[in-house]
Amino acid sequence: MRPTLKPVSAQTIVITGATSGLGLATARLAAGRGAKLLLTARNEQALRALCEELHARGGVAAYEPADVADEAQMRAVAAKADSLYGGFDTWINNAGVGIYGKLEETPLEDQRRLFETNYWGVVNGSLVAAEHLKARAGGGAIINVGSVLSDFAIPIQGAYSASKHAVKGFTNALRMELSRDAPQIVVTLIKPGALDTPYREHARNYLGAPTKNPPPVYAAPIAAEAILYAAATPTREITVGGAGWALAVLGLVAPALTEPMLAWAIPLLSRGGEESAAVGGDALYKAGRGLRERVPYFAVRQTSLFTTAQMKPQTTAAVLFAAGAAVAMTFAAYDALRLHRVRRDTRKKVRAEIKAKG
The missing domain is CATH 1.20.5 (Single alpha-helices involved in coiled-coils or other helix-helix interfaces)
Structure with a gap:
């Protein structure tokens, strides 16, 4: 039997990485639609300020500081949702970090730390959420934020690409297991293309020059809409932006053409933008600067017919x-x-x- 999900306005939603970028856009959008929120991130000051902002707008929101890489802290987040709201309906694994740099020039310690957040953070959140949703009448949704790089890798962001491939594999396997053991739980993978978020400012940069996301760049609220659609509508996955989907198809059909093209084009298209944080001033090991949803990019796409068509x-x-x-x-x-x-x-x-x- 096809599972059913509540409207967003009737839900309690947990969002990780809620104080910046896509997590922040999703939190604001969900609060505006009447959802009760439990927000988590490493930056407690930003969490507090965000909840105050949402309260001032009539929203219902609470917070619990946590690092998604720590399973015990994720359990504390779920416990707080239980104590405040009697549980949750949707858990969104959004927290993530990035690294710009060649794989050979990126310390393995940094690559491991990136996986602790991007992959193990999703694992910790998903398993904690599944445990709670199994015991909840009516089930609910687990939404994992991957990337178009879940489908194909690019140079300069090799470690990040690898982590998102791992997220896709884990999400697909978890979906299959739960479809048998707990069919009332919906597991969705969201795969955004490049977004106009502060990702480049929070990413560790070993290139020694300013960076940016390769175009085309999409507005963060497009991806936030896709996430909330999946929260209320059983959905396997949604790709945000048609460009990434097209490139993934091209890579599948003609890898001998696609990979040399990306090897040459991505380093060129990743140059420029605002000055990146110096190594050590990023968010790889510590909380980044919060409450920035979007940053300036040239010619940001405010709509995506491809994304709308999937919804x-x-x-x-x-x-x-x-x-x-x-x-x-x-x-x-x-x-x-x-x-x-x-x-x-x-x-x-x-x-x-x-x-x-x-």
Whole structure:
């Protein structure tokens, strides 16, 4: 039986990495739609300020400082949701960190730390959430934020790409296991393309130059909408932005073409932007500067028809069917006209022959 999820307005939602970027955009959007929130991140001061902001707007929000890499701290977050709200309906694993640098030039200690947050943070949050949702009448949703880099890797962000591949593998395996053991729990993977978040400012940078996300860059609220859609609608996965999906398909079909292209283009497209934090001033090992949802990028895409189509599958199917029918009718009309002309020309030819023999 297909699981059902509550409307966002009737839900209690846990969000990790809630004080910056996509987590912050999602928290603000969910609070505006009436959800009760339990927010977590490493920056307690930012958490407190965010809850005060949401309260001032009429929202319901509480916080629990935590590092997602620590399972015990994730359990404390779940326990607080139980004590404040009687549990939660959706758990969003959003916290993440990044590294710019060649794999050979990135210390293994830093790569391990990145995996502690990006991969083990998702594992810790997902398993804690699954344990609680199994005991909750009606189940709920676990939403893991991966990346388009869950489907293909890029140079300069190799460790980050690897962590997001791991998130995808874990999420898919967990979904299959829960579909049998706890079918009332929905597990969704969200795969954003490049977003206009402070990611580059929080990422450790071994390139020795300012960096930016390669274009096209999408507005963070597009991904936040996708997350909240998945919170209320059973969904396997959503890719935010059509460009990343197209590149993933190209990489699957023609890797011998795609990989050399990325090897040459990504380092060039990643240059520029604002000055990155010096190594040690990033958020790899400590909390970053909070309460920044978006940062300036040139030509940020404020909408994504590809993303919207995934959130409106019936409408999209109807449009595609109508388009297909229109194409079929066009070809049928063309064939009918061509057949009419052939018959007309044949009659003319026969009459001409009869007249000539006449």
